[in-house]
Amino acid sequence: MTNPISSSRLGMRLGYRFNLIGVSALGILLLWAGVALFAPQIIPHSVGEIVDTDYFGPVSRDLWLGSDYLGRDIFSRILMGARYTLGISLAAVSVACFSGVALGMTAAVAGGWFDSMLSRFLDALNSIPSKLFGLVVVAAVGSSIPALIATLSVIYTPGAYRFARALAVNVNTMDFMVVARIRGERLPYLIASEILPNILGPVLADLGLRFVFIVLLLSGLSFLGLGVQPPYADWGALVRENIGGLPFGAPAVIFPSLAIASLTISVNLLIDNLPRRIRDRSAE
Amino acid sequence: MTGNLVEIRNLRVEATTDAGRRVEIIKGVSLDIAEGEIVALIGESGSGKTTIAMTLMGYARQGCAITGGEVRVGGVDMVKLSEAERAGIRGTRVAYVPQSAAAAFNPALTIMDQVIEVARIHRLMSAAEAQAKALMLFKALSLPEPETIGNRYPHQVSGGQLQRLAAAMALIGQPKVIIFDEPTTALDVTTQVEVLRAFKSVTAQHNIAGVYVSHDLAVVAQIADRIVVLKDGAVQEVGTTNDILEGPQHPYTKGLLAAFRPKTEQRQPDGDGVTKRPLLEVDNLTVGYGPRSRDGQPLITAVQAVSLTLDQGRNLGIIGESGCGKSTLARAIAGILPAHAGGIIFNGRELGRVGRNRTRNELRQIQIVFQHADTALNPAKSVEDILRRPLAFYHGMRGKTRDARVNELLDLVRLPKSVRHRLPGELSGGQKQRVNFARALAAEPTLILCDEITSALDTVVAAAVVELLKELQRELGISYIFISHDLSVVEAICDEIIVMYRGQKVEQIASTRLAAPEHPYTRLLFSSVPKLDTSWLDNLEQDAEQVRAYCHP
Numbered sequence: 001m002t003n004p005i006s007s008s009r010l011g012m013r014l015g016y017r018f019n020l021i022g023v024s025a026l027g028i029l030l031l032w033a034g035v036a037l038f039a040p041q042i043i044p045h046s047v048g049e050i051v052d053t054d055y056f057g058p059v060s061r062d063l064w065l066g067s068d069y070l071g072r073d074i075f076s077r078i079l080m081g082a083r084y085t086l087g088i089s090l091a092a093v094s095v096a097c098f099s100g101v102a103l104g105m106t107a108a109v110a111g112g113w114f115d116s117m118l119s120r121f122l123d124a125l126n127s128i129p130s131k132l133f134g135l136v137v138v139a140a141v142g143s144s145i146p147a148l149i150a151t152l153s154v155i156y157t158p159g160a161y162r163f164a165r166a167l168a169v170n171v172n173t174m175d176f177m178v179v180a181r182i183r184g185e186r187l188p189y190l191i192a193s194e195i196l197p198n199i200l201g202p203v204l205a206d207l208g209l210r211f212v213f214i215v216l217l218l219s220g221l222s223f224l225g226l227g228v229q230p231p232y233a234d235w236g237a238l239v240r241e242n243i244g245g246l247p248f249g250a251p252a253v254i255f256p257s258l259a260i261a262s263l264t265i266s267v268n269l270l271i272d273n274l275p276r277r278i279r280d281r282s283a284e
Numbered sequence: 285m286t287g288n289l290v291e292i293r294n295l296r297v298e299a300t301t302d303a304g305r306r307v308e309i310i311k312g313v314s315l316d317i318a319e320g321e322i323v324a325l326i327g328e329s330g331s332g333k334t335t336i337a338m339t340l341m342g343y344a345r346q347g348c349a350i351t352g353g354e355v356r357v358g359g360v361d362m363v364k365l366s367e368a369e370r371a372g373i374r375g376t377r378v379a380y381v382p383q384s385a386a387a388a389f390n391p392a393l394t395i396m397d398q399v400i401e402v403a404r405i406h407r408l409m410s411a412a413e414a415q416a417k418a419l420m421l422f423k424a425l426s427l428p429e430p431e432t433i434g435n436r437y438p439h440q441v442s443g444g445q446l447q448r449l450a451a452a453m454a455l456i457g458q459p460k461v462i463i464f465d466e467p468t469t470a471l472d473v474t475t476q477v478e479v480l481r482a483f484k485s486v487t488a489q490h491n492i493a494g495v496y497v498s499h500d501l502a503v504v505a506q507i508a509d510r511i512v513v514l515k516d517g518a519v520q521e522v523g524t525t526n527d528i529l530e531g532p533q534h535p536y537t538k539g540l541l542a543a544f545r546p547k548t549e550q551r552q553p554d555g556d557g558v559t560k561r562p563l564l565e566v567d568n569l570t571v572g573y574g575p576r577s578r579d580g581q582p583l584i585t586a587v588q589a590v591s592l593t594l595d596q597g598r599n600l601g602i603i604g605e606s607g608c609g610k611s612t613l614a615r616a617i618a619g620i621l622p623a624h625a626g627g628i629i630f631n632g633r634e635l636g637r638v639g640r641n642r643t644r645n646e647l648r649q650i651q652i653v654f655q656h657a658d659t660a661l662n663p664a665k666s667v668e669d670i671l672r673r674p675l676a677f678y679h680g681m682r683g684k685t686r687d688a689r690v691n692e693l694l695d696l697v698r699l700p701k702s703v704r705h706r707l708p709g710e711l712s713g714g715q716k717q718r719v720n721f722a723r724a725l726a727a728e729p730t731l732i733l734c735d736e737i738t739s740a741l742d743t744v745v746a747a748a749v750v751e752l753l754k755e756l757q758r759e760l761g762i763s764y765i766f767i768s769h770d771l772s773v774v775e776a777i778c779d780e781i782i783v784m785y786r787g788q789k790v791e792q793i794a795s796t797r798l799a800a801p802e803h804p805y806t807r808l809l810f811s812s813v814p815k816l817d818t819s820w821l822d823n824l825e826q827d828a829e830q831v832r833a834y835c836h837p
Contacts, residue, residue, distance in 0.1 A: 198663065
């Protein structure tokens with residue numbers, strides 16, 4: 001056996017191949033998920049407490065990742081920020097992709113005026129600049145976490161819809177769809193059982209990409225003061241509020257950036273390296 | 285060094301599976317091709333015939349590698365050359381004619397640009413010289429309007445013409461060997477005759493050696509000097525075409541030949557005691573595509589006022605060339621494509637034109653089986669899931685009874701139970717077509733529309749599938765409408781045959797009277813089916829006027 005990428009033993013035994021990159025990406029994501037869940041128990045300092053007399057303080061034994069522009073502990077702030085970045089983005093991307101993909105497949109199968117109307121409506125929605133849309137909504141209904149999730153979902157649904165519809169239209173022309181239709185199958189079966197399994201791979205890849213976009217948009221909104229409200233902050237807000245530390249090479253601006261990078265890159269690596277069923281079982 | 289142009293010695297090719305296991309797909313093959321000789325590689329799909337042919341260019345498909353042996357072309361071992369050296373030989377010494385010329389041409393460039401590309405890449409001659417040479421080749425290949433055909437784009441010529449243009453592309457570099465990879469498999473029989481004639485005269489004229497890959501023994505018999513029979517990546521039998529046809533040694537070769545024998549067993553006509561009950565009556569059905577004009581006629585009419593009657597327990601064949609409307613007719617009967625005039629009466633009841641307007645029971649009784657099992661089976665679902673659905677949908681079966689029925693169905697189509705958990709992609713072509721058929725059987729239909737179900741299969745496998753259909757008919761009393769362009773398949777199973785041409789029914793004849801067709805088109809069509817006789821093509825005389833009238837090669 002000369003595999004370029006070593007496979008995990010457990011995966012091999014279950015008949016799946018899960019390569020090292022996928023395993024490490026999953027590990028990082030699980031770590032962040034654990035941090036998000038237990039952040040209040042593990043933070044060494046309170047999020048709003050000023051613990052350093054200096055601002056943009058260096059890494060020290062007490063302040064593991066230095067202090068921010070007000071002298072608050074950046075380590076604690078990142079741990080707490082994981083809750084907002086992960087939670088809000090995950091909720092929003094789930095809602096956006098679920099509704100986008102479901103509508104996209106329905107439009108592809110149903111066709112006709114339903115497809116045209118829905119496509120034009122979502123195209124119109126897509127044409128509104130996302131930040132502007134977020135600003136207007138938050139200005140109208142105020143900033144709360146449910147409002148943020150809803151806004152982000154609405155902004156990213158049209159993209160997911162377009163993507164899923166384009167994939168589903170191709171599957172829809174296959175003979176097995178004709179067979180299913182002429183058997184008398186109804187729409188829910190057609191989309192859930194015939195189309196979805198065939199487009200799942202690209203849809204998951206799209207989900208990963210969209211997750212990253214949402215993390216970035218959420219950061220943008222937080223910077224404008226419309227996202228998560230102080231003293232709490234998501235990672236995007238941490239980067240923005242400490243941007244002044246960049247000329248000093250302050251850890252306060254570097255570590256939140258690394259946190260965002262580790263999250264977004266891990267999501268994409270995991271989706272590109274999902275466990276694969278081993279078809280040729282004779283090698284075991 | 286001997287005088288042979290191509291010498292393959294102990295060739296081995298290995299493929300790597302997704303678990304990293306290496307499989308030997310060519311197991312030590314040796315063969316020779318003399319100058320000007322045409323050698324046919326014949327065998328079922330997966331026997332390695334294309335893989336061997338490709339090694340003449342030093343090429344192995346992705347995931348495969350030549351791991352041993354020599355492939356000497358004109359004294360040069362293609363295996364040992366570097367990729368750049370091989371590129372210099374491809375097109376000038378060895379050339380390739382693909383199975384599907386339509387997929388091999390770039391739709392965005394004119395034909396002339398692509399035909400002379402080889403000369404341009406290898407700097408063989410100036411563009412003007414190359415164009416003059418191409419013109420000569422177009423004439424030699426008897427292409428219509430040779431002066432202007434080069435200015436057209438690939439979609440502006442027919443399939444048969446494109447296949448000959450692909451040959452022109454291969455010939456322009458004056459190669460010594462040409463690899464023909466099933467070049468006529470996708471063509472209609474009347475077109476195939478023209479293309480084979482062109483290939484034969486051009487290779488003889490330029491003294492070019494050829495490797496002709498095919499699974500059609502009758503076609504090979506017309507063009508090859510020698511035949512190499514392959515199975516499982518090893519040579520089973522080698523001999524001159526006459527030897528192989530007259531005295532086959534290997535059981536597989538015998539099986540291949542047996543699949544060609546005229547079906548002696550005639551279907552016994554039903555006794556007079558059995559009352560004839562019409563199962564399906566199609567009355568003046570007109571079907572078309574595109575938006576309808578004001579008088580209700582569609583933009584393109586594919587089927588024009590076709591009527592037919594099928595009695596219970598009998599079979600009907602519909603034959604004709606591609607584009608004659610035979611599949612459209614089947615789709616209209618199945619309710620996939622609504623007919624816009626005429627009626628379909630099934631079991632004495634008028635059916636709705638669209639599937640939506642038919643009851644679930646009506647839908648259940650007419651099942652359609654498509655040509656391409658690859659696209660007719662959902663690649664993401666296991667065989668088990670595919671067969672379970674119609675059982676649950678039409679018969680409300682679940683749990684153990686349903687699983688037992690899935691096993692019964694697999695048994696009916698002669699598939700082992702072990703395929704239950706496999707995905708369609710893990711089955712061979714013949715197995716897929718059986719699953720496709722088992723799904724139709726799961727509905728317990730009274731009529732199955734078979735749309736070219738054997739045309740994607742090898743001769744031996746196709747014969748086995750037809751045999752299976754006959755057995756199932758005896759056991760279950762199903763009727764078939766069998767659509768095909770292959771006369772031998774249709775006559776093996778059908779009682780009546782309808783010949784279609786350009787959307788119209790030109791003749792209906794009983795399969796017992798096939799020897800004496802009346803309509804000139806039927807005569808032309810029947811005479812174009814290759815026979816297992818090496819002199820068939822040379823002796824074939826077709827009325828040139830009729831060929832012009834009915835053929836658009």
